[in-house]
Amino acid sequence: MACRCLRVDQLDSHVLDSEIRSIAQDSVDDVVNQMPVWVSRIFEKLRPELKITLEAVLWTHRFSRGVSPGQEQMDISYSGYTPKVITGHFLVEVFIPYLSRRVTELSGRLEIMRMYAKVEAIFELGSLLHFLYFLRSGGHSTLTESILSLRNWNNNQPTISSINYDTQNRELLWHAFRDVILLTYPFIEKIRQRVVKKQKLNRKFRSTMEGFDIECIVCDKPSVIPMIGQKCEHVACYTCIATSRKMICPLCLEEKEEQQMEFLAKKLKESSSILIDQ
Ligand SMILES: [Zn+2]
Numbered sequence: 333m334a335c336r337c338l339r340v341d342q343l344d345s346h347v348l349d350s351e352i353r354s355i356a357q358d359s360v361d362d363v364v365n366q367m368p369v370w371v372s373r374i375f376e377k378l379r380p381e382l383k384i385t386l387e388a389v390l391w392t393h394r395f396s397r398g399v400s401p402g403q404e405q406m407d408i409s410y411s412g413y414t415p416k417v418i419t420g421h422f423l424v425e426v427f428i429p430y431l432s433r434r435v436t437e438l439s440g441r442l443e444i445m446r447m448y449a450k451v452e453a454i455f456e457l458g459s460l461l462h463f464l465y466f467l468r469s470g471g472h473s474t475l476t477e478s479i480l481s482l483r484n485w486n487n488n489q490p491t492i493s494s495i496n497y498d499t500q501n502r503e504l505l506w507h508a509f510r511d512v513i514l515l516t517y518p519f520i521e522k523i524r525q526r527v528v529k530k531q532k533l534n535r536k537f538r539s540t541m542e543g544f545d546i547e548c549i550v551c552d553k554p555s556v557i558p559m560i561g562q563k564c565e566h567v568a569c570y571t572c573i574a575t576s577r578k579m580i581c582p583l584c585l586e587e588k589e590e591q592q593m594e595f596l597a598k599k600l601k602e603s604s605s606i607l608i609d610q
């Protein structure tokens with residue numbers, strides 16, 4: 333069963349219509365801009381005609397479906413919107429404003445232009461007052477609707493039972509899941525870091541020597557110009573620890589232990605010379 337529709341639905345339908353109109357207008361402008369200059373110049377002169385042709389094309393939607401695209405989206409329509417009424421609506425809303433403006437422009441007479449500007453201003457003021465009245469008390473959403481006594485109606489009665497709670501439940505469930513993840517993530521990350529650190533602390537030079545794997549404890553890549561902790565035997569690139577002035581093992585420093593680092597090559601050389609001496 334149909335009923336009178338909300339003000340917000342009527343306004344939304346107008347907004348949708350004007351959006352569709354501007355999208356179509358932009359597309360036409362793009363096509364005109366792509367054309368050679370002399371063609372563009374002709375189109376520029378015929379801009380009002382181009383605009384009204386576009387409007388007429390868009391209004392065919394009303395003739396075929398009985399509603400404007402915006403109304404269709406909002407599920408509202410005018411009652412008794414016959415082709416005759418649509419033609420009248422088109423004349424009042426689109427054609428008469430176009431014709432009066434065009435005639436005034438082409439006449440080139442100053443007093444006619446002034447007269448037209450005055451009439452237009454009065455109409456604009458009337459529209460504004462009508463719009464304020466509509467916002468306050470509802471009814472016809474535009475002045476032309478008022479003149480033609482066109483009133484928007486809902487095609488289907490909106491009822492509270494038609495709301496689908498499944499989507500809302502799903503949304504709530506997702507939010508709860510997300511909150512749980514956000515809450516637990518720091519703890520999981522902390523545990524992960526601990527495990528990684530333990531692995532690194534155990535990664536010493538002698539334990540990895542067999543596979544010739546001397547991974548840096550800072551960047552986790554095969555170390556470049558390897559440095560080794562004097563007692564802890566952690567290996568790191570020279571560049572990775574060069575920022576600390578004292579050349580201290582960063583891993584042991586976190587455990588509050590200062591372990592001086594030295595060049596691995598130097599240490600190996602020393603130990604081999606000790607072996608040779610023995
Ligand atoms: Zn490194």
Ligand SMILES: [Zn+2]
Binds near residue numbers: 561565581582583585
């Ligand atoms: Zn160390």
